[in-house]
Amino acid sequence: MHDLIRTILAFCVVLGVLVFIHELGHYLAARWRGVKVDTFSIGFGPPLWRWTDKVGTEWRIGPIPLGGYVKPHGFEGPEDATEEQKAAWEPGRTFHDKPVGSRMIVIAAGPVFNFVLAFVLFFLLFAFCGQPSVRNTVAAVMPNGAAAAAGVKPGDTILALGEQATPDAQSVQKLVAGEPGQATTLHVKRDGKDMTLPVTLGRITPSGNAAPIGQLGIEFATETGKPQPLPQAVVSGAKATWNTITQTLDGLWQMVTGRHTPRDLGGPLRIAQLSGQVAQYGVASILSFMALLSVNLGLINLFPIPILDGGRLVFYVLEAIRGRPVPRKIQEVGFQAGFALIAGLFLFSTFNDLSSFGLFHWMAALMG
Numbered sequence: 001m002h003d004l005i006r007t008i009l010a011f012c013v014v015l016g017v018l019v020f021i022h023e024l025g026h027y028l029a030a031r032w033r034g035v036k037v038d039t040f041s042i043g044f045g046p047p048l049w050r051w052t053d054k055v056g057t058e059w060r061i062g063p064i065p066l067g068g069y070v071k072p073h074g075f076e077g078p079e080d081a082t083e084e085q086k087a088a089w090e091p092g093r094t095f096h097d098k099p100v101g102s103r104m105i106v107i108a109a110g111p112v113f114n115f116v117l118a119f120v121l122f123f124l125l126f127a128f129c130g131q132p133s134v135r136n137t138v139a140a141v142m143p144n145g146a147a148a149a150a151g152v153k154p155g156d157t158i159l160a161l162g163e164q165a166t167p168d169a170q171s172v173q174k175l176v177a178g179e180p181g182q183a184t185t186l187h188v189k190r191d192g193k194d195m196t197l198p199v200t201l202g203r204i205t206p207s208g209n210a211a212p213i214g215q216l217g218i219e220f221a222t223e224t225g226k227p228q229p230l231p232q233a234v235v236s237g238a239k240a241t242w243n244t245i246t247q248t249l250d251g252l253w254q255m256v257t258g259r260h261t262p263r264d265l266g267g268p269l270r271i272a273q274l275s276g277q278v279a280q281y282g283v284a285s286i287l288s289f290m291a292l293l294s295v296n297l298g299l300i301n302l303f304p305i306p307i308l309d310g311g312r313l314v315f316y317v318l319e320a321i322r323g324r325p326v327p328r329k330i331q332e333v334g335f336q337a338g339f340a341l342i343a344g345l346f347l348f349s350t351f352n353d354l355s356s357f358g359l360f361h362w363m364a365a366l367m368g
Contacts (some may be wrong), residue, residue: 001275004065014286016042018114018294019068022301024111026106033102036073036093043068052197054267072106078368079328104316107309114298115241121291123237129284131236137221147219150186150199151193159194169220178212212282224284244295251275274333307340 020042030037036056041047050060053221062068074094076085095103125131138156139146157167158172162184166172180203187197202215228236302310311334319325 002163010286014290014293015065016289018297019065021113021117021299022110023068023070024329025109025111025116026072029106029109030070030095032096033106034093035095035098035102035106037070038073038075039069039071041068041070041240044213060366089130100316100320104313104320107312107316110309111298111301113295114301115245118244118291118294118298119237119289121239121294122240123233125287125291126228126236126240126286127230127233128227129287130227131240132222132224132288133283134170135221135223136172138218139221140219142217142219146199146202146215147186147217150197152186152197152199153190154186155197156188156190158188161185170215172220176214176216178206178214180212241295244292245299248296248299248300281287306331306338307342308338311335325368 023040023042027040028039038056039058039060041060041062041063043060044064044067045062047060048063052058052187072095074081074089074096077096078086081089095106099104135212136158138147138152138154138158140154141152161175161179162170164171165177166175179201181201183198183200186199187195199216202217203212204215205349301308302313304314305311306315315326315331315334325331
């Protein structure tokens with residue numbers, strides 16, 4: 001019960017902060033561009049708590065902590081608004097009357113704030129806790145793996161795989177993953193001496209139709225490092241944010257090209273599980289986990305899918321090029337298709353989560 005409570009609380013806090021920052025980006029950009037904000041909601045469903053501030057924005061907290069929204073004044077536009085809504089519009093403060101550039105700023109600000117949050121979290125982590133790093137030094141060798149068969153020992157530093165130098169652990173992992181089953185050589189440093197070890201890389205095939213990947217069978221040594229001076233932490237935070245963005249995009253590309261199976265795609269249940277797990281390891285783990293999720297949330301919202309921020313930005317870019325809005329019928333069809341796609345991804349990722357938890361095996365055993 002204690003673990004369940006910790007998981008629920010950690011999930012609500014982690015997702016709540018990420019959603020709040022995302023929606024805060026939309027809110028502040030709208031206020032900057034002279035647009036009134038009617039509603040700022042964290043969570044969906046009938047509000048558990050609400051209040052209206054002095055500028056007329058209603059703030060809400062909903063019972064379903066899976067997202068949130070900001071509703072700019074006049075967001076629906078003249079073609080969709082009722083006569084009652086039109087009568088309530090305040091001239092000069094409606095979203096639809098603003099230039100297309102201002103509307104793009106309001107929409108783009110949400111994902112931008114997620115990237116800014118990731119940078120701030122990485123900066124705090126490096127400035128006060130130190131920057132974790134993975135060294136290309138072997139911490140443990142898995143029994144019966146390729147490295148064990150080659151004679152690799154804990155403490156060895158991997159210098160190269162074949163003819164390719166490996167200055168860090170990431171380069172080792174990338175090279176190994178791309179050469180499943182290949183016979184090659186490992187160049188290592190052991191007790192100050194360089195050694196060359198013949199090795200045949202392992203070969204694993206993920207579930208689904210994903211391509212096989214190579215496996216070496218080792219664990220790398222990790223170290224936390226010391227807190228960094230503030231200027232250095234700023235630079236390190238920016239680099240970590242950029243690296244997280246590129247690695248996330250690379251992971252998505254590997255799914256598209258078949259190097260990873262879509263079954264690796266996790267949903268809200270997986271996020272909740274991981275939130276509970278990282279919460280028990282302290283503040284540093286929570287900060288890095290939130291930074292990773294914040295980057296993912298920002299990138300997902302920039303995908304050119306109607307109903308997401310990225311899809312709306314595509315429509316606004318086309319409007320800026322054409323000099324007039326995209327036809328209403330095309331927008332409606334796009335939003336319907338986008339909603340169907342997002343709903344399908346949500347169901348698919350939830351199915352993956354339940355499968356990873358063993359629910360369907362349990363049900364099959366129960367029914368058998």
